[in-house]
Amino acid sequence: MGNRKFKIYRGDNTKGELVDYNCDVTEGMVVLDAMHRIQADDANDMACRWNCKAGKCGSCSVEINGRPKLACMTRMNEYSPDETIMITPLKSFPIIKDTVTDVSWNYKQNKRIKPFSPSQNKNNTEKGLVMQQVDVERTQHFRKCIECYLCQNVCHVIRDQGAQDKFVGPRFMIRLASLEMHPMDDADRIPAIKEDYGSGMCNITRCCTEVCPEDIQITDDGIIPLKERVVDRYFDPFMILFRKIFKK
Amino acid sequence: MLDISEIRQIEFDVLVIGAGGAGLCAAITATKESKKVGLICKSLLGKAHTVMAEGGMAASLGNVDKRDHWKIHFRDTMRGGKMLNVWRMAELHARHAADRVIELEQWGAVFDRTKEGLINQRNFGGHRYPRLAHVGDRTGLEMIRTLQDYGIHKDIDIHMECTALDILKDESGKVAGVVCMYRETGEFIIFKTKSLILATGGGGKAWEITSNSWEYTGDGYAMAYEAGAELMDLEFNQFHPTGMVWPPSVKGILVTEGVRGEGGILKNSEGKRFMFDYIPEKFKNETADTEEEAARWLAGDKDARRPPELLTRDVVARAINAEVKAGRGSKHGGAYLDIASERSAEDIKKKLPSMYHQFKVLAELDITKEPMEVGPTCHYFMGGIRVEADTTMSTVDGLFACGECAAGMHGANRLGGNSLSDLLVFGNLAGMGASKYAKELSEMPKFSDEDAKRIIRNATSILNREEGENPYLMHESLQNNMQNNVGIIRTDSELQEGIKNIENLKEKNKNVKANGSSQFNPGWHEALAMRNLLITAEAVARAAHLRTESRGAHTRDDFRDESEEWYQYNIISKKGEDGTMQVIKERRKDADPELERIANATLEDLEAEVAEERKS
Numbered sequence: 001m002g003n004r005k006f007k008i009y010r011g012d013n014t015k016g017e018l019v020d021y022n023c024d025v026t027e028g029m030v031v032l033d034a035m036h037r038i039q040a041d042d043a044n045d046m047a048c049r050w051n052c053k054a055g056k057c058g059s060c061s062v063e064i065n066g067r068p069k070l071a072c073m074t075r076m077n078e079y080s081p082d083e084t085i086m087i088t089p090l091k092s093f094p095i096i097k098d099t100v101t102d103v104s105w106n107y108k109q110n111k112r113i114k115p116f117s118p119s120q121n122k123n124n125t126e127k128g129l130v131m132q133q134v135d136v137e138r139t140q141h142f143r144k145c146i147e148c149y150l151c152q153n154v155c156h157v158i159r160d161q162g163a164q165d166k167f168v169g170p171r172f173m174i175r176l177a178s179l180e181m182h183p184m185d186d187a188d189r190i191p192a193i194k195e196d197y198g199s200g201m202c203n204i205t206r207c208c209t210e211v212c213p214e215d216i217q218i219t220d221d222g223i224i225p226l227k228e229r230v231v232d233r234y235f236d237p238f239m240i241l242f243r244k245i246f247k248k
Numbered sequence: 249m250l251d252i253s254e255i256r257q258i259e260f261d262v263l264v265i266g267a268g269g270a271g272l273c274a275a276i277t278a279t280k281e282s283k284k285v286g287l288i289c290k291s292l293l294g295k296a297h298t299v300m301a302e303g304g305m306a307a308s309l310g311n312v313d314k315r316d317h318w319k320i321h322f323r324d325t326m327r328g329g330k331m332l333n334v335w336r337m338a339e340l341h342a343r344h345a346a347d348r349v350i351e352l353e354q355w356g357a358v359f360d361r362t363k364e365g366l367i368n369q370r371n372f373g374g375h376r377y378p379r380l381a382h383v384g385d386r387t388g389l390e391m392i393r394t395l396q397d398y399g400i401h402k403d404i405d406i407h408m409e410c411t412a413l414d415i416l417k418d419e420s421g422k423v424a425g426v427v428c429m430y431r432e433t434g435e436f437i438i439f440k441t442k443s444l445i446l447a448t449g450g451g452g453k454a455w456e457i458t459s460n461s462w463e464y465t466g467d468g469y470a471m472a473y474e475a476g477a478e479l480m481d482l483e484f485n486q487f488h489p490t491g492m493v494w495p496p497s498v499k500g501i502l503v504t505e506g507v508r509g510e511g512g513i514l515k516n517s518e519g520k521r522f523m524f525d526y527i528p529e530k531f532k533n534e535t536a537d538t539e540e541e542a543a544r545w546l547a548g549d550k551d552a553r554r555p556p557e558l559l560t561r562d563v564v565a566r567a568i569n570a571e572v573k574a575g576r577g578s579k580h581g582g583a584y585l586d587i588a589s590e591r592s593a594e595d596i597k598k599k600l601p602s603m604y605h606q607f608k609v610l611a612e613l614d615i616t617k618e619p620m621e622v623g624p625t626c627h628y629f630m631g632g633i634r635v636e637a638d639t640t641m642s643t644v645d646g647l648f649a650c651g652e653c654a655a656g657m658h659g660a661n662r663l664g665g666n667s668l669s670d671l672l673v674f675g676n677l678a679g680m681g682a683s684k685y686a687k688e689l690s691e692m693p694k695f696s697d698e699d700a701k702r703i704i705r706n707a708t709s710i711l712n713r714e715e716g717e718n719p720y721l722m723h724e725s726l727q728n729n730m731q732n733n734v735g736i737i738r739t740d741s742e743l744q745e746g747i748k749n750i751e752n753l754k755e756k757n758k759n760v761k762a763n764g765s766s767q768f769n770p771g772w773h774e775a776l777a778m779r780n781l782l783i784t785a786e787a788v789a790r791a792a793h794l795r796t797e798s799r800g801a802h803t804r805d806d807f808r809d810e811s812e813e814w815y816q817y818n819i820i821s822k823k824g825e826d827g828t829m830q831v832i833k834e835r836r837k838d839a840d841p842e843l844e845r846i847a848n849a850t851l852e853d854l855e856a857e858v859a860e861e862r863k864s
Binding site for chain 2: 012026027028029030033039040044045046047048049050051052053054055056057058059073075096097098100103104107110111115116118123127128129130131132133136139140143144145146147175178182
């Protein structure tokens, strides 16, 4: 496949530039392989995050020619041979160095979420929880998330409005959805989803779903149902009446 | 001059290094008994190697086949380990695995279900019954995310992207702390601690073809070794039979054993299902000898015996190796792994979604239509830090180890699925053992400033040198050496050559140089890891040279059989007084007679015994 041209962001949050590199590319190579080759030969101190190299850990999130992607799952042959490949850090997070960003904000959001609270009903048995496959499938679908934060990176509320203090972002909306839809979870997170986690901030542009490398239906299966639950609880007149009558 | 009082210090009762399954489980358990618990990890939280585990975790829950029992799990484990396992560790594991899996579910794990709504279990190599609790083929992700999401609400002080450099001890030889470095800033920090748990995983990154990530540089082995602890069984390196072989850039990436557990078969270039030719004598009675019987087993016939593709990993890896050597390899030098002809496309996508995705993207191959090409890849260390079974304490006071970095549980070969359950069982025991030890210490042990200075100076000299060796190229030569001379099939001359090369690399490493500053500098990190990789590689090569037999994952071309004599011995590696590595044969402790009886019982007898026990 021959020698290819790259432009990679080098620098930190205060200053930096796109630096030109060349790299020989062989069959089957992914962008991360090229970054490693460049690192070993020409740029020993170039920072890049990675772990599994198989799309399972979500460490190597970068923007490639402006599109948020996992570098380990992006094949070089997706680009035409004369195209220069530009690799830049995730735009929504502060740059630590080169393509590595500070994603600690995401860890703080997770900590705000009330964890799994197992019900102590009759289905919590000595042999474990009794749940049917069909009832856990939605939760399992959300639990495929590898925390690459590509969805957080493209979320308009975070990327364009910078409203990190008002919305936990798509990753944690589906974390919440996975808990709320868990058949054996007892906690009620609906008030917090409305008030603290900012479900109303999302205006359903589906950008998060589009970039998800695990094909999780973040918007349709996760965020929208949560928004509906909030609406049912707080804005549905029939339900308000129902609750008043039955004191629920 | 370096002044230690200017380096930040934090105190803990229990500090855990490594945030994979074992480390997280140890830290969570430690919070029950200890006030100040710390956890440091080289990557971001949730990215450790556990995340890549695919197939499942083995536990005798008996949800799919009620005949399962800890005794049968124990027997399978010992036979898989070629009886070299530390008896008590294999017993503890088999007895406690089921409780730990159920506990994990209470902490939030969502396993696949049986028709009755219980945790589903799948077949795997070497396990008599369907035993692996799983979530499709992403069980490791489920496990680490569960522990992470649960653990962040416990009182654990977590330091991410922080590399441990070396262990500090007090005058009496007790653990006193560890010197670390934040990768982001290059800032050094000293964690003082009463007890220290290593959960640092293995050292598979010393090989070229490996399923391991950059983190697997044997840090725990090397730090423990430098602190005077004993390493054991380092010659046993598991080569997983099915790694990807094509294209070159993905060579070594794991293809889960779950493919075979779900019915996948292995074929050579002539289209022959060759595993029937490689059934070891010991397993003949328990393995199908015709394709017809194997098909019946897959269809659920409980009287049929297991297909030979599900023999233990050492056997399957050697068989693929032999087929390739005999000129019957696949197009790119592996074997064909075919699930397309055995299961429907819908089943495959449901049961093995990440394999489907991995091959589709990385190899442009649809596994529901075509066979995969697979070959052996360095995967797992059975050996590691020698520990006491019940407490997991090493031979250094206050130093504990659990998970892959500890030795003994898996003997000469690990069964698939026994790793994730090992992490939970021994992570738990380590958390308890280390807490108990810390409680009994009246005061924090004191390290010497000189030791801390030496560790920091060793690290900074790599940056400060005017010129020197490129760490990336050093690493590549070590990987070539281990691949060619200390690989899956070993002989005296190659091992000697391998050791000689490691000695040369050790000399060169004294002059390794990283360019750039100390801030998030992978070249520096790579150079720091080189020492650990070299200690690990040397211990492996020397132990492999000493063990003149073939057992489990250790295969000697010049000593092809298991030896009665060697069954009596472990190989121990330790840093000698003169600073060189001492590698010695040490006689094993006698087995508990009851455990020995269970391990050696015939399957029929043991099944009858278990059935009888249940009646009464």
